[in-house]
Amino acid sequence: MAKRLAILGAGKLGIVLAQLALRAGYDVAIAASGDPAKIDLTVRTLAPGATAMTATDAAQWSDVIVLALPLSKYRTLPVTALAGKFVIDAMNYWWEVDGEREDSIPSDQSSSEAVQMLLAESTVIKALSHMGYHDLLDEARPSGAEGRRAIAVAADDDSARASAMQLVNDLGFDPLDIGSLANGRRLEPGNPAFGADLPLSKLKEII
Amino acid sequence: MKTNYTFGLDNFGDIPLDESGEAVTHAQAIRQVVDEAILADKLGVDIIALGEHHREEYSISSPEMVLAAIASRTKRIKLSSGVTVLSSDDPVRVYERFATLDAVSNGRAQIILGRGSFTESFPLFGYSLQDYDVLFEEKIELMAELLKEKPVSWSGTTRTELADADVFPKTESGRIETWVGVGGSPNSVLRAARYGFPLILAIIGGAPARFAPYVDLYKQAAKEYGTTAHPVGMHSPGYIADTDEEAMELAWPTFKTAFDAIGKTRGWAPWSYEHFKREVAMGSLYVGSPKTVAERIAHAMRAVGAERFDLVYGFGPVKASDRMKMVELYGKKVIPMVRELLEKS
Numbered sequence: 365m366a367k368r369l370a371i372l373g374a375g376k377l378g379i380v381l382a383q384l385a386l387r388a389g390y391d392v393a394i395a396a397s398g399d400p401a402k403i404d405l406t407v408r409t410l411a412p413g414a415t416a417m418t419a420t421d422a423a424q425w426s427d428v429i430v431l432a433l434p435l436s437k438y439r440t441l442p443v444t445a446l447a448g449k450f451v452i453d454a455m456n457y458w459w460e461v462d463g464e465r466e467d468s469i470p471s472d473q474s475s476s477e478a479v480q481m482l483l484a485e486s487t488v489i490k491a492l493s494h495m496g497y498h499d500l501l502d503e504a505r506p507s508g509a510e511g512r513r514a515i516a517v518a519a520d521d522d523s524a525r526a527s528a529m530q531l532v533n534d535l536g537f538d539p540l541d542i543g544s545l546a547n548g549r550r551l552e553p554g555n556p557a558f559g560a561d562l563p564l565s566k567l568k569e570i571i
Numbered sequence: 572m573k574t575n576y577t578f579g580l581d582n583f584g585d586i587p588l589d590e591s592g593e594a595v596t597h598a599q600a601i602r603q604v605v606d607e608a609i610l611a612d613k614l615g616v617d618i619i620a621l622g623e624h625h626r627e628e629y630s631i632s633s634p635e636m637v638l639a640a641i642a643s644r645t646k647r648i649k650l651s652s653g654v655t656v657l658s659s660d661d662p663v664r665v666y667e668r669f670a671t672l673d674a675v676s677n678g679r680a681q682i683i684l685g686r687g688s689f690t691e692s693f694p695l696f697g698y699s700l701q702d703y704d705v706l707f708e709e710k711i712e713l714m715a716e717l718l719k720e721k722p723v724s725w726s727g728t729t730r731t732e733l734a735d736a737d738v739f740p741k742t743e744s745g746r747i748e749t750w751v752g753v754g755g756s757p758n759s760v761l762r763a764a765r766y767g768f769p770l771i772l773a774i775i776g777g778a779p780a781r782f783a784p785y786v787d788l789y790k791q792a793a794k795e796y797g798t799t800a801h802p803v804g805m806h807s808p809g810y811i812a813d814t815d816e817e818a819m820e821l822a823w824p825t826f827k828t829a830f831d832a833i834g835k836t837r838g839w840a841p842w843s844y845e846h847f848k849r850e851v852a853m854g855s856l857y858v859g860s861p862k863t864v865a866e867r868i869a870h871a872m873r874a875v876g877a878e879r880f881d882l883v884y885g886f887g888p889v890k891a892s893d894r895m896k897m898v899e900l901y902g903k904k905v906i907p908m909v910r911e912l913l914e915k916s
């Protein structure tokens with residue numbers, strides 16, 4: 365049976381992740397904020413093979429879910445449907461879209477810790493957040509390929525980390541384990557790793 | 572049928588440097604754009620598009636004013652915004668200003684509507700980023716109505732309602748040419764198709780070919796909505812000089828300065844030379860001699876399926892004389908070469 369991946373957010377990042385996952389042989393579900401009919405044409409055209417669902421259905425359907433929605437909208441996540449799942453947080457705080465950071469995230473917390481607080485019954489991993497969506501699309505390469513880029517993974521739970529690292533590898537990148545979920549702060553905007561599109565050794569250096 | 576390709580020059584009112592390397596004043600930066608547009612008009616460039624920004628590194632906050640000055644001194648070049656930040660503007664005023672520009676220019680006004688890639692206009696004009704989506708959604712709906720140049724009745728949450736309101740001046744052609752500028756968001760592509768606006772893609776990083784599916788999406792969507800799918804345009808930054816070496820040498824520090832300034836406010840790391848070189852080789856920076864740039868533009872237009880290409884020139888602290896030279900090389904050499912390359916294939 366093919367591996368499943370659900371993606372919440374059908375924008376720039378969500379669509380690229382869907383494309384990469386389909387390419388890697390995954391079954392993919394993708395959701396936006398509302399009625400799946402609204403993204404049907406987008407999904408059919410840009411990520412043919414993926415299924416548009418509601419966020420709740422998508423979360424229920426898969427054991428691994430990527431969050432690719434604006435950070436300031438995280439309180440609208442289907443908390444119950446995400447319970448017991450591995451939730452990969454790819455979201456960043458972006459003033460342009462999210463307004464003041466303090467309005468959505470306590471200032472002493474990394475954004476992924478705030479997401480984990482909300483999703484108390486899920487296991488949150490921070491990954492797939494630091495590379496721009498067009499670099500993700502242009503730079504995905506098979507394992508072992510020369511110049512392959514790396515993506516950092518931060519998590520507290522070992523099996524969750526392993527699952528996210530596997531996904532990163534399947535999508536076309538070398539996973540880099542950077543330790544606890546709190547370390548995810550090092551990937552946030554304003555840090556050298558934010559925007560990084562680098563091979564493993566270089567990414568390690570700057571984190 | 573022969574495709575009608577068009578070529579534009581886009582500028583945000585960046586502050587050029589004088590011969591001694593000093594930044595000129597905002598006022599001088601604006602006059603520089605007027606002079607460049609006059610030259611572009613003489614050389615047969617199809618469009619000049621001026622962005623709207625409200626920050627220190629860009630001199631143009633009122634593109635229509637600059638375009639009106641250009642109108643009085645040019646004959647055929649189209650006068651466009653690029654983009655008009657509709658979310659923090661009033662569609663009625665936008666219509667009025669551009670209809671006026673259309674009058675003084677004998678029908679050459681053009682609008683590119685967008686959300687803009689900066690949002691400093693929100694706090695400035697008293698809008699909340701919380702309303703980012705609804706502001707654009709409602710205002711583009713009203714704008715589409717106003718552009719029909721018939722009395723409009725409209726109500727929403729973001730401005731006073733209109734009851735059978737007629738807005739003036741009317742244009743002679745009956746319609747101001749209006750495009751929608753989008754970044755990478757599929758939703759914005761659908762929106763342009765829903766209202767039947769032509770689409771221009773802002774492609775500022777990565778391989779342009781990845782935007783080809785967006786063109787399909789636009790055409791598919793227009794079909795399903797029963798609107799017209801117009802030709803698609805693209806806009807990307809570049810730097811043209813006599814030789815590749817010279818262009819690379821001059822372009823690197825200016826692009827680095829400009830992109831690092833943006834990166835600083837958004838939290839991404841400074842540009843490396845490798846990154847720059849990769850963008851030039853296969854990404855979205857059009858840097859080199861006229862021949863190199865023409866080949867890359869033709870290639871990109873084909874890969875994307877675009878019939879309009881706008882070069883963002885003078886991005887960052889570029890010397891005034893080098894900017895003028897760039898306009899000349901683009902108009903005299905690059906455009907004819909791209910046309911020839913596209914027509915050959």
Ligand SMILES: NC(=O)c1ccc[n+]([C@@H]2O[C@H](COP(=O)([O-])OP(=O)(O)OC[C@H]3O[C@@H](n4cnc5c(N)ncnc54)[C@H](OP(=O)(O)O)[C@@H]3O)[C@@H](O)[C@H]2O)c1
Pocket residue numbers: 372373374375376377378395396397398419431432433434435437440441454455456457458492493494495496497498755756757758
């Ligand atoms: N763009 C990048 O290069 C990039 C790279 C790494 C990380 N990120 C992060 O990824 C996230 C998405 O960015 P983007 O650029 O893809 O934004 P985008 O193009 O604006 O897309 C956002 C998507 O999220 C959806 N959404 C909103 N609320 C939702 C909810 N409650 N459940 C499910 N979907 C919901 C939106 O759907 P509606 O249209 O229905 O509202 C839309 O499809 C952000 O946190 C960003 O920081 C972006």
